[in-house]
Amino acid sequence: MATGRAGSGAGNTAKRSFGRADRAVHRERNRMMARTKQDRRSYSAGEWGRNRVRVFPDPKTGIFQIEWRENGRRLTRSLKHRDWRRAKRQADEAAAGLATYEPNGKAVAEPEPLTLEGLFDIYGEEVTPTKGSSSRMHDRAATAMFLDFLGRNRRPETLSRRDWDRFIRARRAGRVGPSGQPVSDQTIGRDLTFLMAVLNWAARSRDEHGRLLLDRNPLKGLRKPIEKNPVRVVVTNKEYRALLDVSRRVGWRFHVALVLAHETGHRIGAIRHLRWADIDLDGETIRWRSEHEKTGYEHRTPLSAKALAVLKQAWRRSPGIGDAPVLPSAKYPLGCVSSSQARIWWCRAEQLAGMERKHRRGWHSLRRKFASDLMDQPLKVLCELGGWKNAKTVLNCYQRPDEGQLRKALEARRGAHD
Template sequence: MPLTVKEIENIQPGSKPTKHTDEKGLFLLVAPTGSKRWHMKYRFNGKEKRISFGPFPEVSLKAARAKRDEARALLADGVDPSGKRQAERLEQRLAQENTFGMVARELIEKRASDGDKAISETTRSKTEWLLSLLEPAIGSVPVPEVTAPMLLAALRQVEESGRRETARRLRSFASRVIDYAIATGRAEHNPAPALRRALRSPVVRNHPAIIDPRQLGKLLKAIDDYRGYASTNAALKLSAHLFQRPGEIRAMRWADLDLDKAIWTIPAGDTKMRREHRVPLSRQALAIIRSMEDVSSYSEWVFPSWTPKKPLSENAINGALRRLGYEGKMTAHGFRSTASSLLNESGKWNPDAIERALAHQDGNAVRSVYNRTQYWPERVAMMQWWSDQLDSFKAGVFEELQGGGQ
């Protein structure tokens, strides 16, 4: 006879599990603890099998019978209900393990440990920051389920806050993550590339820079008189002499310096163009770096932050320039524009040598390789000339630059 709800409620547990049959294979198993659980017995490919439908009363008699009928319908179609459930659970588990956030972290870890091609700690931090911006929206979404509208909504949220360039970088980062998922068999389609034209173009902002030698001299004297944190002081002075990208200067490592040969080699993973870049060091630049040599005993960074395990913060140099009264007049990046303008104006140096010194990438691959080596002696001379010019500006001497080229 089929079970009734009242009969089920009145069943008392025994010293051993007891089985109470309903119909069509459905039965209730009552444990000595008093728990009651629905099961269905069936045969598939000649083997007797069993599938569980959950506990009573959470799963009512009516719901248990409905589950039984669904299982019988699968059997009629030649499908094993238990096998189907296991496959669904595996699929669900894989989906949980293959969320955008998890795949992104896997990619970051892979790139961080990729031997000679490994990304720097600075690049890793920036990548993790980009992931933190996307995670609230799509971090828990399985990669195959990330759609173009879903990703665009996340990008637009950043874009509408005024950070257009960040939104552009987020799209590129998301594309790399999904491409990696495709390469590892966890996704089939990447919606990110199609969103390139859906985003607004970043607003081009020219970095404020001083190109008047007399005004530059005043700034250099103000920098000498600045009394801030030692790392900030030294990095600020060195920025004027080396005119490399601010992120590269603040993340300078002792391991990348050859002070005897006066060369700073920036690893490919630390450069914007992902190509190794060598920088000749003038006497003045060497003196600034050597003033920080005590730091090498406890930090890998030439300009450590308050925490020796981290380099100087991204806003340290610009913050110092603001405190010196140069907000809106000069930035850390502005030293590059300053050097480029005055070096070209001097007429003393090949424009290609200046571009190489700035680590600007040449679009012509063959010419790029040629320029990488051809201008080294000229760049060594140019960097020393530039440092000497800065000293002259600071001392109020301007005749040599204004005298024109050779």
């Protein structure tokens, strides 16, 4: 009997232990389900089949979406914010609106008036990510600047010539902008170009209901300030030779980039992103991808003997196939050299060459040298070699005849009259 009672007690103890374990597992499962529901929280208002509305966060961005049904179709649009309480309130308001206003049996949710903050948010989510890194940085800085200056809740359609002129005056005086310093008309023009791009895009883009974000660009036709005497530095032959002499001391990547910039006339951004799949050493050609060209113009150009030679040197240094970078990053060999590293190289080379620092002399001044060196070539040929889509841009911004070319022209004129 004693043995039986002892065995029975042990069995009851085991049952209680298993029971506690089961309850612990059950509580943990409930906590996990609660966390999952909280992460996937949504809120519904209205009646099924009549005016049901649901709000929920986008799993990737966290921005709340509103969902409803119209003629059996499920429709969704972004609320363009991450405020949970505000999203619930909007669901209640939308459901109430759908219940009281049902023309021809159709449920229509009236959108909130578009503000500048909402417009810039949409543009920043849909357009800015398609741009290059420097353009993305400028978009973000310009967005913050315009929202602070014009007001976050300002309606875009109310912008006028007065706002345009006020911004120009304030930017020139340094009263607006991240630096707090006066800036040139060229910088102001770049800022206003971004604002015009946002408004033009909004005037061509429609929401989920097919309505234009803006009926028109309220600032269309206004002129940006233009510098009367813009500084556009051209690297001289003497300066280029000085940089070339010290280029290998800076590093083999800088030497290759410098020669390619001089021989192809392309932007350093396009050169940094070159991959071995773009280089045809046998055919002696190079492909410039549209995503790395400012104009979005994909084209192929022949390689000069000097450009071909440095590319072969680069291949021996960093052999690669396919999408391996021609100029790999020192820290991340599978990635391309960064723009900041390219600027550091240039400054280091100027120091080693004993060159006095000159404002706005940099990689882009080699592109101007390329256009000026080939001034005697047909514009169509020059544009194709350098990747320019507009010959007017070459004439206005890139070609700069030097004194030798001017004297040669005068001598040719005198010879024609002898």
